[in-house]
Amino acid sequence: MSEAFCAAIDWGSSGFRLWLLTGDGTVLDERRSAEGMLALAREDFPAVMERHLAELDARPDLPAVICGMAGARQGWHEAHYLDAPAILAGVAAGAVRVPHDARDVRILPGIAQRDKERPDVMRGEETQLLGAFGAHPADALACMPGTHSKWVRLEGGRVQAFATFMTGELYAAISRHTILAHALEEGGDIRGRAAFGNAVHRALSADAALLNRLFAIRSGQLLGYADAADGAAELSGLLIGSEIAGARRLLRAADKVTLIAAGPLAAAYRTALEFAGIAVEAVDAEAAVRHGLLLAARRLWAQDEKAAGAR
């Protein structure tokens, strides 16, 4: 069995994922937990990491590369943002070394768009982008759906501009904490529902008024035009459609999008994007972040590795 080259860790607001990787990216073992930044005090981070590494019998001096909110000011150790436009290949060089007794632990930086009119930040998505595009610095428009969806314009291997949309978080807040809570029945797969497509279409239209369309979910049911079983699909379609319309305006129209996503969200966004006439190239979000962490780790330690091999 090959030896581990590094521990690769995606440490977000609400989750922790760790992979033991060989130098060619083979996954030797992995751990997942809900110990995200929001659940941890600063001093908890090293112990959480060590416990998971011990469970996998990782050697005490195996280096670890980390991306995500662990590098935020409220995280383990702040890794200052790179400024957009930012070369993806520069993510590794921007890593900050975390004081640690035994291992070489590095946290990758996020990217900031320091534009007073369109301020924006990302942490973790830059590593997904590195994994998805790092080896082939093409021009592309990437969509990374989630709690805070990111749309990113890449030009020649650079993050040129990006925009975050509060889509997932608004879905949660609206569906739990407004009158629409009574208008959403557990709906299963939203893609098959005409209500989803109709809502995407409405949100894409030039005279869409989102705050009105949201209330119409309720009015439509009260007046018998719609069913609570379609409520979730309609809310999801309106918000995703509104996100796509906004991203088009902010980041230029595109006829192709690289969709970096996983699971039901990937399916919903693919449906909505195709409905909007945008072709989709799908990339698995987890594979992307893992590959991005590997590329960064190679930059950081491949020299040492070669040196060690030559000894």
Place this chain on the structure above:
Amino acid sequence: MSEAFCAAIDWGSSGFRLWLLTGDGTVLDERRSAEGMLALAREDFPAVMERHLAELDARPDLPAVICGMAGARQGWHEAHYLDAPAILAGVAAGAVRVPHDARDVRILPGIAQRDKERPDVMRGEETQLLGAFGAHPADALACMPGTHSKWVRLEGGRVQAFATFMTGELYAAISRHTILAHALEEGGDIRGRAAFGNAVHRALSADAALLNRLFAIRSGQLLGYADAADGAAELSGLLIGSEIAGARRLLRAADKVTLIAAGPLAAAYRTALEFAGIAVEAVDAEAAVRHGLLLAARRLWAQDEKAAGAR
């Protein structure tokens, strides 16, 4: 002291307001409480009303006219919607009589817009409109801000078309249940703040992307362009600006709006509307609903009153 002509009751989702009125609309006494529809079971309604009337020593056979959610399916007694286009003067004729031992109790109907593409409903606002326009059936565009803001196009005394916006409810859900909870400091009066005007301006622009602008409240603070003291003004400005932009698209542009509102909300909407280049004619919301209830009561009982007077 003149004798009471009727009890006028505005009974909404979250509040109860009762006035004892003379035939010319003078307020003899009043009661207010938080006993709105959401806090009551169907069988509670008559007892709540009688308790408040007893506190005011109202005579046992004083008639009562009620508007608002008390007439909803989940309220005291359903008063079926009038269908738009609906003549405001017809609100009284659509009243439903509630079975009651002693008094003549009537609940006024709401108005429904039975349009599959733009379904909408109101309950209570029709009575405000009757109070504001009933005597002078002019053409107008009315804005009634609140949890669910209503914009109404009136033509010749008819409610021709209307649109509800979830502005107030979204403000509450976003400010309490998303990451923006950390970006809003108690901010006092938002009108004086440049952040409010800037946010209205941004939301009115043709390429506004609301879900992105919401996240930018947070990013702007993280990157040092904005202050948490301005967060509430910015959120409020974005949502109100988005409502105004949507209402313009849905109900035709207007250079004048009748703003039926009260308190800080009236001031914020006036500022935002004037910022959007729309002249404001202000009507106090409470005076409007009280006057609307009085006009309806006169239609319902003025004949009896005259008859009684002649006896």
